[in-house]
Amino acid sequence: MTGLHRAYLLLYNVILAAGWASIGWAAVREYNHSGHVKHLFRATEKSLFIFQTAALLEVFNAAVGFVKSSTQNSWGYVLILAAWTVTEVIRYTYYAFNQLNMTPFILTYLRYTLFIVLYPMGVTGELICITKALPVVHSSKLYSWGLPNTWNLSFDYYYVLIGIIPLYVIYFPQLYSHMFRQRKKVLSPRSVDKESKNR
Amino acid sequence: MGLSVEVEDARSGKIIANVDRLQSHATIADVKARIAEKHSKYYVERQSLRLEAKGKALKDSEQLQNLGIDGKLYFKDLGPQIGWGTVFVAEYAGPLFIYLLFYLRPEIVYGAGAGDKPMEPVVKYAAACHSFHYAKRILETIFVHRFSNSTMPIRNLFKNCTYYWGFAAFMAYFINHPLYTAPCVQQTKFALIAFLICEFGNFSIHILLKNLRPPGTRDRKIPMPDANPMTLLYNFVSCPNYTYEVGAWLSFGIMTQCLAVMIFMICGFGQMTVWAQGKHRRYKSEFKAYPRRRTAIIPYIL
Numbered sequence: 001m002t003g004l005h006r007a008y009l010l011l012y013n014v015i016l017a018a019g020w021a022s023i024g025w026a027a028v029r030e031y032n033h034s035g036h037v038k039h040l041f042r043a044t045e046k047s048l049f050i051f052q053t054a055a056l057l058e059v060f061n062a063a064v065g066f067v068k069s070s071t072q073n074s075w076g077y078v079l080i081l082a083a084w085t086v087t088e089v090i091r092y093t094y095y096a097f098n099q100l101n102m103t104p105f106i107l108t109y110l111r112y113t114l115f116i117v118l119y120p121m122g123v124t125g126e127l128i129c130i131t132k133a134l135p136v137v138h139s140s141k142l143y144s145w146g147l148p149n150t151w152n153l154s155f156d157y158y159y160v161l162i163g164i165i166p167l168y169v170i171y172f173p174q175l176y177s178h179m180f181r182q183r184k185k186v187l188s189p190r191s192v193d194k195e196s197k198n199r
Numbered sequence: 200m201g202l203s204v205e206v207e208d209a210r211s212g213k214i215i216a217n218v219d220r221l222q223s224h225a226t227i228a229d230v231k232a233r234i235a236e237k238h239s240k241y242y243v244e245r246q247s248l249r250l251e252a253k254g255k256a257l258k259d260s261e262q263l264q265n266l267g268i269d270g271k272l273y274f275k276d277l278g279p280q281i282g283w284g285t286v287f288v289a290e291y292a293g294p295l296f297i298y299l300l301f302y303l304r305p306e307i308v309y310g311a312g313a314g315d316k317p318m319e320p321v322v323k324y325a326a327a328c329h330s331f332h333y334a335k336r337i338l339e340t341i342f343v344h345r346f347s348n349s350t351m352p353i354r355n356l357f358k359n360c361t362y363y364w365g366f367a368a369f370m371a372y373f374i375n376h377p378l379y380t381a382p383c384v385q386q387t388k389f390a391l392i393a394f395l396i397c398e399f400g401n402f403s404i405h406i407l408l409k410n411l412r413p414p415g416t417r418d419r420k421i422p423m424p425d426a427n428p429m430t431l432l433y434n435f436v437s438c439p440n441y442t443y444e445v446g447a448w449l450s451f452g453i454m455t456q457c458l459a460v461m462i463f464m465i466c467g468f469g470q471m472t473v474w475a476q477g478k479h480r481r482y483k484s485e486f487k488a489y490p491r492r493r494t495a496i497i498p499y500i501l
Contacts, residue, residue, distance in 0.1 A: 107277075145375060147373075147378035148378040148379070148380050149380070150380060150456070151456065151457070151458040152373045152374070152376070152379055152380060152455070152456060152458065152459070153373060153457065153458035154373070154458050163437040
């Protein structure tokens, strides 16, 4: 890995950590200011749009981003915001420190422990947002193309969203237990000793 | 005195069997039979025995005395197994029935009155082609193909059936839809002929492969074109059966002008390319005189 490559990775992770932190800060500030969760979306949407990364994020953003009031005013959005900002700030800070080979143990610990609460929280939030978006997607025919057409293919975003919901439920146990296994591997006494020896 | 072997479970580290009084020319198959006698749940097809815990599975025909083992083998449970033939028939029978359901009983899928409009000729051709393709596959599974393994993990049945049945429904839904738009007649005719040629080509390769190893022998030969001109494709690719299969679905997609078919074709093309490249590599490493002009699946390109 060249020096340029490392520098890029370091910069990328620092910027993303800062970006997610700014989204979180904007959300907190807005809540303190207005006392409502109603305006959270408006206050955070631009930064949120820029700093999304995971493919999963595309789903909830599409469901939430172009759909009006009901999802934006919902507690589902709050849950997503909280879960993702905390997770991503820690994750990118962790990667940034890894680039410099000086990751503090507390960061590793948080990264592999907070998920226990944040992951179910995020999934719940996303499911709430998708569910709230469904009636609006259906009536507005968002992202949908019908027959007849020359390529004899149609796409209905409404049914895609309905199809996605059970996938969340089915894959959650597997992914959750995978994270616990990773946690055991990384935080076990043997590997912790190895880590401190390397420093 | 007889040979003896200690069998350790690769995952748990526990000794699951101590097989003794084996004959000097005993094989892996004999050890597996003895393990199955002791633990009836681990029938022979479910066992994988290796020289090392994470090593490659040993062939049933390998003799213990040739392996140079120090009296120890490692065991892995491959999970519940199902016969290959069973899987293939199940995964191909589904599409046959599912497509015909959409074609013959459209009111069930699209609602009342769906079957009232006169049907375009291409919709009939499509039903015939799709049904022919899967009927041919079932017959080949029963009468032509010779499988090297007798079983596969049962998990594969679920995965494979979802793929085949799901895509059959996906394609059938659009081609048999009341709002389906047919392409021009020339396109339909040309693509139909191309489809039939590719189906025949695919069948020709299957027959060639079946004849490559006469039953009872252990021949290993480089596949070469035979009297059938369709097999001339072997001069250019290692797996012409896959080439013809992609050609058949491409033709079907052009004939029906249906993007759903193209999506199915691309998915199949991707998977078959992976298989073809693996086979191509194995051929090259096994045969020193392997023809260098051949590529895996697409002449000169891939």
